[in-house]
Amino acid sequence: MKFLDKKTIKVDRELNELDKFVLDFIKILEKHTDYVIISGYVSILLGRTRGTEDIDVFIKGLSKNKFIGLYNNLKKSGYWCLNSEESDELYSYLIDGLAIRFALKDETIPNFEVKFARNKLSKDSFNERINVITKEGNIKISSLERQIAFKRYYLKSDKDLEDAKHIEEVFKKDIDHKKINIFKDLIMKDEKA
């Protein structure tokens, strides 16, 4: 597992059921909008020894019609939304800044927790994204420095501190600590606002 360049990591890992779930879902998602995966799954994709029941993803804002297009495509492809069957209701949740969850039909775990990127911090997560190349497809994740800062200075649970440590240890030579500090300051500023 290594950086090929500043924006690309190649992982020749054996894919597990969670990876396949992610790859199948994003194949549909990226036909409709741009996305970036954040939070726990990022560290798991990069080797962390824990599971997760959901994958957090920011998507770029969509018009109602475009969201309905995405939703219909997901339904046709065997997914359901845990929050509601009504597209109007689901769209209103997204517009209000709430997350909606998609899983395979009749299942709840694992699920994708989908949110519009609305504030500056979340919109900026699309910048400096990393493309992770796996054996069966590519996955776009937030930058490692952003991941570390968010987990260490915003979420701060034991699990999140461990996730941050894992990424830092595995990619020691590639991590820009100045960037982590910049994100730390942004997070602190956002918290105070």
Added chain:
Amino acid sequence: MKKLKPGKNNKEDRMNFIKYWASYIKNNSDEVWSRQQNILINSQIQNARYFKMSRKDYLDLKGEIR
């Protein structure tokens, strides 16, 4: 490769394992470490699929009933 250092408490023990496992990843091929990680991940997914929870129960558990 680093050896696993026992921690003085649970938190330190867990952080020491994080460092140990990171060292293992860096010293072994992706296929070797991921096969071990996947035992854990796949068993969690299989368990979730076997012991199904309703949408309502799941959202209730997450505090997301609207």
